[in-house]
Amino acid sequence: MTRILAVNWQDLKHPDSGGAEVHLEEILRRLAKKGHEIDLLCCNFPGGKSEEIVEGVNVIRRGSRSFFNWIAPNAIRKLVRQNKYDVVFEDINKIPFYSPLYCKMPLLVIIPHLFSNSIFKEINFLLGTYIYLAEKPYSFIYKRNHTMVISDSTAEEIIAKGIAKEQVHVVECGIDSDSYSFDPTIKKFEQPTILYVGRIKKYKSVETCIESMPKILQRVPEARLVIIGDGDHLPHLRKLTEKLKLSEKVEFLGFVPHEVKIEYLRRAHLSTYPSLKEGWGLTNIEANACGTAVLASRVPGLRDSVDEGKSGLLFEYGNLEDYAEKAIKIISDHEYRSNLEKGALLHAAKFSWDKTAERTEKLMELILTENE
Numbered sequence: 105m106t107r108i109l110a111v112n113w114q115d116l117k118h119p120d121s122g123g124a125e126v127h128l129e130e131i132l133r134r135l136a137k138k139g140h141e142i143d144l145l146c147c148n149f150p151g152g153k154s155e156e157i158v159e160g161v162n163v164i165r166r167g168s169r170s171f172f173n174w175i176a177p178n179a180i181r182k183l184v185r186q187n188k189y190d191v192v193f194e195d196i197n198k199i200p201f202y203s204p205l206y207c208k209m210p211l212l213v214i215i216p217h218l219f220s221n222s223i224f225k226e227i228n229f230l231l232g233t234y235i236y237l238a239e240k241p242y243s244f245i246y247k248r249n250h251t252m253v254i255s256d257s258t259a260e261e262i263i264a265k266g267i268a269k270e271q272v273h274v275v276e277c278g279i280d281s282d283s284y285s286f287d288p289t290i291k292k293f294e295q296p297t298i299l300y301v302g303r304i305k306k307y308k309s310v311e312t313c314i315e316s317m318p319k320i321l322q323r324v325p326e327a328r329l330v331i332i333g334d335g336d337h338l339p340h341l342r343k344l345t346e347k348l349k350l351s352e353k354v355e356f357l358g359f360v361p362h363e364v365k366i367e368y369l370r371r372a373h374l375s376t377y378p379s380l381k382e383g384w385g386l387t388n389i390e391a392n393a394c395g396t397a398v399l400a401s402r403v404p405g406l407r408d409s410v411d412e413g414k415s416g417l418l419f420e421y422g423n424l425e426d427y428a429e430k431a432i433k434i435i436s437d438h439e440y441r442s443n444l445e446k447g448a449l450l451h452a453a454k455f456s457w458d459k460t461a462e463r464t465e466k467l468m469e470l471i472l473t474e475n476e
Contacts, residue, residue: 106468107141108132109183111203112195113172115146115163122303123386124197124216127254127277129161132193134461136160143187145179147172173199177206184209191468197383202245210475212468213251217258217383217405243267250471252464254384257404273467276408277384278457279393283366286395286449290370296327296435299372299396301365301387304335309401312378312427314341317350319428324436329354330372332365369394373435377406380421385409388416389455392448397434397441399427414447 110132116125129144136142137160148154148165155164164183167175183189184207191210194203197217204211243266252273253259259272298320300313313329320327331341331354338356345354360368369375375391375398382405388398389409398416400406410416417434419426434441 105139105141106190106472107188108135108143108191108193108468109180109187109189110142110144110161110193110195111176111180111201112144112146113198114149114169115144115158115165117152117158117163118147118149118169120149120169123277123383124195126386127216127384128193128195128214129158130278130280130457131461131464132161133159134457135465138461138465143183143189145176145183173201176201177203180207191472196242200242200245202241204245204249210471211249212464212471213246213249215251215253215258215262215383217254217261217381247271250467252467255405255408257408258383261404275460275463275467276455277386277389278460279386279389279452279455281393281452281456283362284369284390284393284452286393287370290367292373293371296324297368297372298327298329298374298376298399298431298435299332299368299391300329300376300378301332301369301391302377304331304333304338304341306337306340307380308335308337309378309380309422310337310341311344312401312422312424313376314344314348314350314354316424316428316431317353318348319424320431320435321353323432327353327435330357330368331355332357332360332368334359366394369396372396373441374399374431375416376400376431378419378421378427379403379406382406382409389452392416393452395445395449397444397448399430399434411447411451414444415451416444416448 112128114121114125116129132142143162143164145164147167147169152165166179193212194201195214250271252275254277259274262272263269300310317329369391375396377385377388377400381403385406388400391398392415400410400418401421402418403421410418412418417430419430
C-alpha cells in the first residue's frame with residue numbers, strides 16, 4: 105500500500121470543475137480501490153466541506169480558488185509533516201505549485217495541458233501575463249521529475265520547453281463506458297443536430313459554431329445547433345445569437361442532468377469541439393462512445409483525440425468556411441456519417457479509465473523505485 109498526496113486546484117464537486125478534475129479523480133478512485141491511501145488537497149468553495157471522503161479518496165479543501173496557489177505551499181508542507189506520504193501527485197492545469205522547491209519527496213507531475221499563449225484568449229492581459237510568466241520556470245524546476253501528460257501534443261510541448269524526452273510519459277484519458285455507451289434502439293433527432301457539450305469559456309471558441317450556422321442553413325435549412333453547458337462566456341454567445349437572428353436555430357440548454365447529456369450525445373448527428381487548445385478532448389471520445397461522429401479544431405490535444413476520417417473530422421481553427429463545409433458533409437450525407445459512427449465506436453473502445461489508472465500506478469512504482 106502506497107500513501108499518496110495529490111494536489112489539484114479543484115475537485116469534482118467544485119462548481120468550476122472540468123476535464124482536469126475528471127481525469128485526476130477517475131485515476132485516484134481506482135488507485136484507492138486497489139488499496140492505496142490517498143489524500144487530495146484542493147481549494148474550497150461555498151458550501152463545500154473542509155474534509156470528506158469521496159469514493160475512497162480523502163478530499164481536503166483549503167482556501168478559495170482565487171488564492172489557492174498562495175496557500176497551497178504551506179498546506180502541502182503541513183500535510184507532509186503530519187503524514188508519512190510515499191509520493192506526491194502534483195496536477196498542473198493552471199499555475200504550477202512548484203512543489204519541488206519546498207517538498208523533497210518522490211513526485212509525479214501530471215499535466216493535462218499548459219496554457220502558454222492561449223491564456224490571453226481567455227482572460228485580461230494583466231492576469232494572463234501573470235499566469236503566462238508563472239509557467240515559465242516549469243522546465244527548470246521540474247526537470248528532474250517524471251511528467252505524465254494525456255496527449256502526444258502536450259508531450260511535444262513539454263519536451264520543447266526543455267524536459268528530457270525520457271522524463272515525459274503519455275498516458276491517455278479513459279472513458280466511463282457504463283455511462284457513455286451506444287444504444288442501437290435510440291434514433292437520431294429528426295432535425296439534423298449539431299451539439300456542443302462543455303464549459304462556456306472564451307477559449308472554447310463556441311462562436312465558431314454559431315457564426316457558421318448561416319452558411320450551414322443555406323445548404324441544410326432544417327439544421328439546428330444545441331449548446332449544453334454553463335460558464336461566464338454564455339451571455340456573449342446569447343447576444344451573438346440574437347445579433348445573427350439565429351434564436352430559432354440555436355438552443356442554449358445550460359447545465360443539464362447527466363442522463364440528458366447522454367441522450368443528446370446519442371441522438372445528435374454531430375458533436376463539435378471548436379476550442380483553441382485542449383489537453384485531450386474527452387468529450388470527443390464520450391460522443392464517439394455514444395455512436396456520434398465529431399468535428400473538432402485541428403489544435404493540440406483535440407487532434408490527438410480524433411481519428412481523422414474515421415471517428416470524425418478536424419477543421420482549421422477559426423475557419424468558418426472549413427467548419428461549415430465539414431459540418432454540412434457529416435449532417436447531410438447519411439452514408440458518410442454512418443461510416444464515421446462505426447469508426448467512432450471502434451475508436452472509443454480503445455480507452456478505459458482502468459487502463460489509465462494501471463499505467464499511472466506503474467509510473468508511480470517507477471518513481472518510487474528510483475527514489476529508494
